[in-house]
Amino acid sequence: MKAIVIYFSHSGNTRKAAEYVANALGLDTAQIMPNDSDSNYWAPVEFNPDDYSDYIIGYPIIDGSIPRHFQEFLSSIDWRGRKVYPLCTMGGYLGEVEYQLHKACQGASFRDGLKLKFIDGKCTSFDKDISSWTAYIQRDARLF
Numbered sequence: 444m445k446a447i448v449i450y451f452s453h454s455g456n457t458r459k460a461a462e463y464v465a466n467a468l469g470l471d472t473a474q475i476m477p478n479d480s481d482s483n484y485w486a487p488v489e490f491n492p493d494d495y496s497d498y499i500i501g502y503p504i505i506d507g508s509i510p511r512h513f514q515e516f517l518s519s520i521d522w523r524g525r526k527v528y529p530l531c532t533m534g535g536y537l538g539e540v541e542y543q544l545h546k547a548c549q550g551a552s553f554r555d556g557l558k559l560k561f562i563d564g565k566c567t568s569f570d571k572d573i574s575s576w577t578a579y580i581q582r583d584a585r586l587f
């Protein structure tokens with residue numbers, strides 16, 4: 444059983460949360476960037492999905508959606524037999540993201556997620572929320 448944090452972050456909020464979880468649990472990370480020449484696709488990453496069974500998936504909500512390149516990347520993975528822990532950063536409007544994530548990760552076992560609300564780059568409940576969610580992942584994924 445191996446876990447990884449995969450994420451996309453435009454302005455840094457999701458990166459901060461993703462790095463917190465990865466550092467606290469000693470996990471690998473992969474940032475999935477859009478390809479410069481085609482924003483609807485992802486840039487190649489050094490990452491083999493077959494190496495991992497548990498995925499912490501971090502993304503921002505942009506215009507009520509998960510950024511398209513990130514949805515497309517997620518859709519390229521065979522999720523059967525894999526666990527997903529959703530990590531969402533946002534301003535307050537969920538839009539379609541939960542539907543989109545379930546669609547992109549069809550077949551995954553969805554575990555409890557975390558939503559962090561950032562206003563002007565700050566999330567007042569960050570420390571409390573992310574530390575308790577990280578402890579939950581550690582127990583749930585048996586990362587000891």
Ligand SMILES: Cc1cc2nc3c(=O)[nH]c(=O)nc-3n(C[C@H](O)[C@H](O)[C@H](O)COP(=O)(O)O)c2cc1C
Nearest residue numbers: 452453454455456457503506507532533534535536
């Ligand atoms: C262009 C733009 C559109 C956004 N649309 C939404 C939205 O629809 N719903 C929401 O809750 N937050 C929205 N936000 C806020 C971001 O989701 C929030 O700031 C997030 O933490 C950004 O993550 P990042 O710093 O990792 O890119 C939007 C931000 C930007 C810049």
